[in-house]
Amino acid sequence: QVQLVQSGAEVKKPGASVKVSCKASGYTFTSYYMHWVRQAPGQGLEWMGRINPNSGSTTYTQRFQGRVTMTRDTSTRTVYMELSSLRTEDTAVYYCASFCGGDCPRIWGQGTMVTVSS
Amino acid sequence: QSALTQPASVSGSPGQSITLSCTGTSSDVGAYDYVSWYQQHPGKAPKFMIYDVTNRPSGVSNRFSGSKSGNTASLTISGLQAEDEGNYYCSSYTTSSTWVFGGGTKLTVL
Numbered sequence: 001q002v003q004l005v006q007s008g009a010e011v012k013k014p015g016a017s018v019k020v021s022c023k024a025s026g027y028t029f030t031s032y033y034m035h036w037v038r039q040a041p042g043q044g045l046e047w048m049g050r051i052n053p054n055s056g057s058t059t060y061t062q063r064f065q066g067r068v069t070m071t072r073d074t075s076t077r078t079v080y081m082e083l084s085s086l087r088t089e090d091t092a093v094y095y096c097a098s099f100c101g102g103d104c105p106r107i108w109g110q111g112t113m114v115t116v117s118s
Numbered sequence: 119q120s121a122l123t124q125p126a127s128v129s130g131s132p133g134q135s136i137t138l139s140c141t142g143t144s145s146d147v148g149a150y151d152y153v154s155w156y157q158q159h160p161g162k163a164p165k166f167m168i169y170d171v172t173n174r175p176s177g178v179s180n181r182f183s184g185s186k187s188g189n190t191a192s193l194t195i196s197g198l199q200a201e202d203e204g205n206y207y208c209s210s211y212t213t214s215s216t217w218v219f220g221g222g223t224k225l226t227v228l
Contacts, residue, residue, distance in 0.1 A: 035217065044121070044222040045156075045164065045207050061119065061216055095163060101152030101211050106175055108163040 002026035004096050004109035011115045017084040020112045022096030029077040030054040032104045036070060036081045039111075040092040048094075051079055086116045122147065122208055122220035129226040135196040140208035140220050141189060148189040152211035155184060155193045158222075159204045167206075168193060195225075203227045 007021040022034065036048040049060035051070040058070045064083070072079045079096060096109040123141040130136040140147065140155075147153055151171045156164035166175045168184035171191060181196045191210070195202055208220040 037219070045158075045209075045219040047209070047217045047219055050217070059215055097164075099154065099166070099169070099209075099217075101150060101170060106154075106166045106169060108165075111163050 002105050002107055004098065004107055006094075006096060006109040006112045009113040009115070011117065012086050014087055014116055014118055016086050016116075017082055018086060018114050019080055019082040020094050020096075020114070021078050021080050022109050023076065023078045024098070025077065027098075027105045030074060032098050033100060034070075034072070034079045035097045035099060036068075037095045037097055038092040039095070040089070043092075048081070053079060083114075086114075088116050088118075090114065091116045119146075119212060119214060119216055119218050122210060122218055124206075124208060124220035124223045126221070127224045127226065129228055130195075130198045131228045132198055132200065134198045135194060136198060136225070138193045138195075138206055138208075138223050138225070140191040140193070140210075142191075142210055142218070143189055145214070146189075146210040146212040146218055147186065147191050149213050150211050151186065153184070153186060153191040154209045155182075155191075156207045156209070157202075157204050158207065164207065198227055200227050 005023045030053045033050045035050040051058045053072045069082045093111040098105045153171045155168040158164045171186045172184045183194045207222045
């Protein structure tokens with residue numbers, strides 16, 4: 001079964017960092033990009049960046065450059081998204097997702113709620 | 119990269135057809151046939167409805183169809199049903215090798 005399973009909810013203080021994991025199963029993990037998308041409460045979807053699980057190369061949207069780091073562990077088929085210097089505005093559901101132009105698995109993780117509050 | 123432009127809300131009656139629009143630029147929607155549409159219900163993860171402008175994933179009703187003209191993509195839902203109510207988002211690949219989403223459209227079935 002093709003699926004992405006994310007880690008559980010997190011509560012962090014402003015200035016801290018959070019690391020969310022996303023474990024893939026049911027397809028060839030290293031063959032397809034993994035993306036991270038976030039959704040603030042009551043807001044739309046926002047693409048944060050992607051990682052090539054094979055090479056580890058990353059592309060981040062400018063808004064998160066310098067604060068986000070995406071990594072992967074091929075032995076456990078897991079990708080990670082770490083966001084640093086958290087602000088209250090970073091409170092959101094963070095999703096991992098597989099999608100592309102062309103042929104690839106098109107699936108979303110269940111989402112991870114990250115709450116930033118003092 | 120600015121978000122793609124979607125109308126904030128659209129409504130229709132059961133059985134009607136409605137079309138949602140998604141307007142970008144020549145650097146995203148107009149550059150590639152890599153536009154996707156997602157349906158999202160409250161508290162749930164998005165669900166793929168259309169990918170690569172016109173393709174439906176397995177299991178998605180053929181009442182959903184996609185198209186594109188220039189810098190604007192469209193999602194048409196025919197035979198509107200109560201279960202179609204929700205938020206719809208579009209996304210596109212860009213010439214900067216990034217992806218961008220639209221702001222979303224809230225569909226209400228009257």
